[in-house]
Amino acid sequence: xxxPFTTHLDGNALAGPLADVFSVDxxxxxxxxxxxxxxxxxxxxxxxxxxxxxxxxxPGCADIALRAVSQPGHLWLQLGTGGGAFRxxxxxxxx
Amino acid sequence: xxxxxxxxxxxxxxxxxxxxxxxxQTATGRTxxxxxxxxxxxxxxxxxxxxxxxxxxYQAVRSYSLASPAHGTAVELGIQSxxxxxxxxxxxxxxxVGAEIxxxxxxxxxxxxxxxxxxxxxxxxxxxxxxxxxxxxxARRDTRYDSPCVLLYSVRDPQEIWYAxxxxxxxxxxxxxxxxxxRAPAGAARPAGRITAADLQGLPIPADSRCYVCGPTxxxxxxxxxxxxxxxxxxxxxxERFG
Numbered sequence: 067x068x069x070p071f072t073t074h075l076d077g078n079a080l081a082g083p084l085a086d087v088f089s090v091d092x093x094x095x096x097x098x099x100x101x102x103x104x105x106x107x108x109x110x111x112x113x114x115x116x117x118x119x120x121x122x123x124x125p126g127c128a129d130i131a132l133r134a135v136s137q138p139g140h141l142w143l144q145l146g147t148g149g150g151a152f153r154x155x156x157x158x159x160x161x
Numbered sequence: 162x163x164x165x166x167x168x169x170x171x172x173x174x175x176x177x178x179x180x181x182x183x184x185x186q187t188a189t190g191r192t193x194x195x196x197x198x199x200x201x202x203x204x205x206x207x208x209x210x211x212x213x214x215x216x217x218x219y220q221a222v223r224s225y226s227l228a229s230p231a232h233g234t235a236v237e238l239g240i241q242s243x244x245x246x247x248x249x250x251x252x253x254x255x256x257x258v259g260a261e262i263x264x265x266x267x268x269x270x271x272x273x274x275x276x277x278x279x280x281x282x283x284x285x286x287x288x289x290x291x292x293x294x295x296x297x298x299x300a301r302r303d304t305r306y307d308s309p310c311v312l313l314y315s316v317r318d319p320q321e322i323w324y325a326x327x328x329x330x331x332x333x334x335x336x337x338x339x340x341x342x343x344r345a346p347a348g349a350a351r352p353a354g355r356i357t358a359a360d361l362q363g364l365p366i367p368a369d370s371r372c373y374v375c376g377p378t379x380x381x382x383x384x385x386x387x388x389x390x391x392x393x394x395x396x397x398x399x400x401e402r403f404g
Contacts, residue, residue, distance in 0.1 A: 073379075082268050094270045
């Protein structure tokens with residue numbers, strides 16, 4: 067946050083923007099990078115700003131994993147490319 | 162229903178938060194305590210997004226870590242004032258006690274310690290990266306957790322230490338080592354300098370300890386590399402960068 071133009075944050079910073087559209091915490095979602103095959107959680111992505119447009123990249127090869135842009139009243143979200151889908155952990159159902 | 166990965170409440174949009182108290186930690190570091198009606202609780206390591214709205218409707222959003230375990234509607238945030246920053250200098254020194262801002266949270270299920278994890282902890286903090294780790298240390302203390310814990314706290318000089326009194330109080334099973342990067346106190350055995358592999362050797366914790374690293378991006382990258390090189394499994398290392 068000190069200098070968002072030259073350094074990166076990580077996927078923890080996506081928790082807030084994504085919280086409004088996910089019913090589970092998104093930062094524990096898992097993926098395997100289709101380019102370099104590195105597994106990572108969404109929280110481990112390297113995230114480049116500055117907000118309100120955030121790009122999450124593979125921590126291994128910098129391939130784009132997601133893009134999120136916040137607007138008043140809207141969230142634009144591109145999740146994964148190619149085989150780079152995210153696996154979300156569903157809440158356990160009440161018995 | 163509580164989610165299994167956070168064990169705490171779900172964020173439910175923006176909530177009003179009234180500033181109750183401000184405490185100076187360093188020349189530019191502050192902890193701010195807010196009262197947030199309806200706060201659903203949180204886990205150590207989680208953060209909130211803070212939203213400020215100007216008179217003309219302009220809004221700015223920033224993320225700040227929660228510094229204390231959940232306690233009713235009290236929410237304590239650590240704010241490092243960034244020179245020239247749009248939000249942090251205002252929060253650090255200008256927001257009047259009693260004034261309201263908005264918070265969204267608790268946020269994040271990745272960089273959390275759920276308190277029930279077995280085993281020991283290795284915490285690495287760079288500067289104000291101590292804030293979410295302090296929530297873990299306080300939760301540990303509150304529950305009289307009896308597994309060993311080591312905090313390596315990297316600061317530029319002795320004046321940059323947050324929570325100095327609290328960290329210096331003797332606590333069973335907790336080892337605190339301050340790593341000065343630019344100026345060490347007179348007589349310090351360790352010369353000033355960034356964290357090295359030597360700083361990770363001989364710590365009174367096992368190699369399979371859970372590791373949490375928080376600080377500026379450069380510190381986090383370097384520290385995580387050192388942890389992996391020292392044999393800590395990658396899936397035991399959780400990191401949070403704040404730029």
